[in-house]
Amino acid sequence: MSVCRPARCLFSRAAPTTLPKPSPSPLPFSSSAARHHHNRPRSFHTSTPRPARHRRPHYPSIKADDLKLLNQAAQATAPVYKKSELSLLQQQYTPDQLAAIEAAEAVIDRKDLYIQGSLRTDPWRLPYEDDLAEVDPVTDIPDKLSPESIKGKKTFREANALERDEAIARIANENMAKLYPDGVPEGQLSEKDQQRLEEHMEAALMQASMDPRAVYTGPNQKALDTLADPRHSRIYADLPRIENRMMRQTRRLASDEEEDPRQKRLLKYLDWDKDKLKQIRTKTLVVHGVTNQTRMGKIQSMYFLTIAGNGNGLLGVGEGKSVEPEEGKKQSVMAAIRNLRPVPRYENRTIFGDLEKKVGATKVQLFSRPPGFGLRVQHLIFEMARAAGLHDLAARTPRSRNKMNVIKATWEALCNQKLPDEIARARGKKLVDVRKVYYGGSVH
Incomplete structure (x- = not known):
């Protein structure tokens, strides 16, 4: 073991220790105290100061290895x-398409594809993996073909009964082959x-009989096959519906509407159909809130008064109240x-004479008028007259004008x-001239 090793290790690994920094000395009380403080610096902290902690970054830095x-x-x-x-791509794509593919490959960074790219999981994604290199007859529009693409004669004639039966049988077999690629099932x-087989056969025969x-x-x-080819048609065939779960949930047909x-x-009560019910015009004229005091407290609800009419002699009034x-x-x-009742009309435009009705404190007076007079009444009576099919009318409400009572009256x-x-029958007389006898001789 060499003696130099410990020394080299000592000199190389020696690090300056962290010493407390001398704090500013206070004013000396005496010269001896000043000399003593200068010789031995002293700090007021008991522990050594810690270096400032570095704040951690929000996002870790990516290293070169990563x-x-x-x-x-x-x-x-x-x-x-x-x-x-x-070379395989050159067999499927044209040079222009290959140039576009290479340009797209050069622009898009592969690293971005790996980091940001992901498979679609939304309901509108394609239900199959497709590179969109071929024309799909369901989702793509077929290419338009011109008459020059047909070789040979382009003459047709109307087929006789025998030729028509043979053509229908041949086309029906083609349609059945599309429905059953492995052959029509046989046996029990x-x-x-x-x-299902009978329905498919019936549909194939129906489609074959309608084929040109x-x-x-x-x-x-x-040339004969071009009659059934949509690429030779001026109008493209309708695209078939793509049946999937999302389409079935979002599509709602008129026949699937929930019936009240x-x-x-x-x-059932009126013995009507929906078309006749759609001819009835309704309008809500009175809406206000009501309160019912019960042992449970005040129960608030809404009151509605609606009129209905067909504009041709029927008029009805209905009330409804609910929370x-x-x-x-x-x-x-x-x-x-449900309360529609017939309204007698003179010449299908006005009423028979003057009318007066009192409901509660409300009195309503109606007057017949000549042709072209119009409906010169208040707005509630105007809506009722228009729903009943009256065109010439005048009215007065001299007393209370409560809306509900005006409508009911x-x-x-x-x-x-x-x-x-009815008046003539009650008097035992014959009805001779309505205008002269019952309207004072005024003929409009």
């Missing part, structure tokens, strides 16, 4: 095309499989349609009119 690992992983994930692979089938190749024939088979049980009972506003409105609409007055033939 970068090399990332580059290697990126090269393995997206390697550079080899010569053999480029289950009831479900037999029903079964209607026309010609000497050139290639209240509406179903109303249609939920939508429920109360539906109740009033259904009640108004107008409805009762319009539906309970005294007709001239």
Whole structure:
């Protein structure tokens, strides 16, 4: 063992120890105290000061070795095309497409693909892996072909009955071959499989009978096949629907709409269909809140008053009340349609004479008017007259104008009119001239 080793280690490993820094000395009380303090510096701290702690960075720094690992992983994930692979690509793509591929490969960094790239997991991703190099008949539009692509004669003639039957049989077999690539199942089938087979056969025959190749024939088979080729059509065929779980959940057909049980009972009560119900116009005229005092406290709810009419002699009024506003409105609409009553109309435009009806403290007076007079009434009576199909009318409300009472009084007055033939029958007379006898001879 060499003697120099400990010395070399001692000199090389020697490090200056951290000593306390001398603090500024206070003012000396005496010369001897000053000399003593100068000879022996003293600190007021009992422990040595610790160096300042470095703040940790928010993001760890990436070392050069890690970068090399990332580059290697990126090269393995997206390697550079080899010569053999480029030769294969030249067989599938044109030179312009290859140039575009190489430009894209040069622009996109492989390391970014490895770090940021990930497979799509959203519902709108493709249900299969595709490099989009070939045309998909479901999602891609077929290329438009011109008549120059058809070789030979392009003449057609209408097929006779025998040729039509042969063409239908041939096209139906082609359609069945598409549905059953492995052949039509034979032998004893289950009831479900037999029903599916019959449905497929019926669909194949129906499609074959509608195919233009079964209607026309010609000497050139290639030209005949273009009749059913969408690439030779001016209008592309409709793209088929892609059936998946997301499409079934988002698509909602008119036949799949939820039917309101209240509406179903109303249609059964009126013996109507939905088309006739759609002709009824409804409008909510009165909406306000009501409060019911119970032992449980005050129960607040909404009140609705709605009118309904077809604009051709039918008018109804309905009320509804519920804690939920939508429920109360539906109740009033259904009640108004259920309470539709006929409104007699003179010449399908006005009422028979003057009417007066009193409900509570509200009195409503209605007056017939000549053609072209219009509806000169307040807004509530205007809506009711328009729903009933009245075009010439005047009205007054000399007393209380409570909205609910005005609507009810107008409805009762319009539906309970005294007709001239009823008055004549009650008097035992014949109805001769309505205008001259019952309207004072005024002929409009």
